[in-house]
Amino acid sequence: MTAPDHHHDHDHATTSERRLLWAFVLTSITLVVEAAGGWISGSLALLADAGHMFVDAFALLLAFLGAYFARRPADDKRSFGYARLEVLVGYTNALFQFVLVAWIVIEAIGRFARPEPILSGTMLIIAVVGLLVNLFVLRVLGGHDHDDLNAAGARLHVLGDLLGSVGAVTAALLIRWQGWLWADPAFSILVSLLILNSAWKLLKRSAHILLEGTPDGVDTAQVALAAKQGEGIVDVHHVHVWQLAGGRRLATLHARLAEEADAQTALVQVQTILRERFQIVHATVQIERRDCAHEDCGRHAHDDHDHAHDSAHAH
Structure with a gap:
């Protein structure tokens, strides 16, 4: 990777961190305003949104810290660096949302049984302010990047x-124009269900990566077939593909070569195939010269080509 690529990645990461920090500041200010407005007006919808924004402010702070620490270099204890922090943050964010939804639903059920008076004018003004700020924060965070779980988690909260x-x-308009006090808890539950759906998707995706699951769209059998196309390769087995973080795919595999095959040529070809066809940026290839009879047979492979490792990253 060239120096300009490093510079570009650094600038992109710094910009992302700056956006997350701005989002955190704006969300924190707005949640204080909404909490005060919800308390004064008696609106559960506002209090629920303020509670949601409190969790989101904390989540945005975690996302900022996750993006910051993810740029730290690898060390002796963490040979892959801190990139997986973004997945941990995304997973934690989703769990926070489940707790929040449970609280909102319980409070809303209580409001249905015991409706309380609401100052709809105050509620409407605060809700409009919150809507405008959230639109601005969503714009600050920028477009959607499917592979960036950290940013995806932040956008989920702001959305x-x-x-x-x-x-x-x-709800404020219905209460003001129609006097429907039930609209306040009803819309609180409706929003909670929408949040729950998105949180569940983020939770599943984050958990899949943490459990070293195969990335979406990757079939290990197809990876083995493609790698077998390398010159002199007669068999590929023990294929494992996973993600370090969103978008960063890694793989390990055993490749058995014909006696006359050149190990270095085969290694380069396999690595190229994995990068170009499956976007696997880091591959460890075990070169073997005879049949693999059991799991540990790689230890007994030819001494001259016992283990080959590619640490190059494709972008």
Whole structure:
């Protein structure tokens, strides 16, 4: 990787961190305003949105810290660096959302049984302010990157805030124009269900990576077939593909060569195939010269070509 690539990646990471920090500051200010407005007006929708924004402010702070520490270099204890922090942050963010949804639903059920008076004018003003701020924060965070779980988690929280603000505005209008006090808890539950769906998707994806699951769209059998196309390779087995973090795919495999095959040529070809066809940026290839009879047979492979390792990263 060339120096300009390093510079570009550093600038991109710094920009992402700056956006997350701005989002955290704006969300923190707005949650204080919404909490005060919800308390004064008696609106559960506003209080729920403020509670959601409190969790989100903390989540955005975690996302900022995750992005910052993910740039730290590898060390003796963490040979792959800190990149997986983004997955841990995404997983934690999703869990926070489940706790929040449970609290909102319990409070809403209580409101259905015991409706309370609401100052719809105050509720409407605060809800509109929250809606505008959430739109701005979503713009600050930028577009969607499917492979960046850290940013995806942050956008999920802000999108949930945006939906909460829309629900609060709608509930305030219905209460003001129709006197429907039930609209406040009803919209709180509706927004909670929308948040729950997105949180579940993020939780599943983060957990899949943490459990070393095969990346979406990758079939290990197809990886083995493709790698076998390398010159002099007669068999490929023990294939494992996983993700270090969103978008960073890694693999290990055993490749058995014909007696006359050149190990270095085969190694380079396998690594090239994995990068170009499956976007696997880091591959460890075990070169063997005879049949693999059991799991540990790689230890007994030819001494001259016992283990080959590619540490180059493709971008």
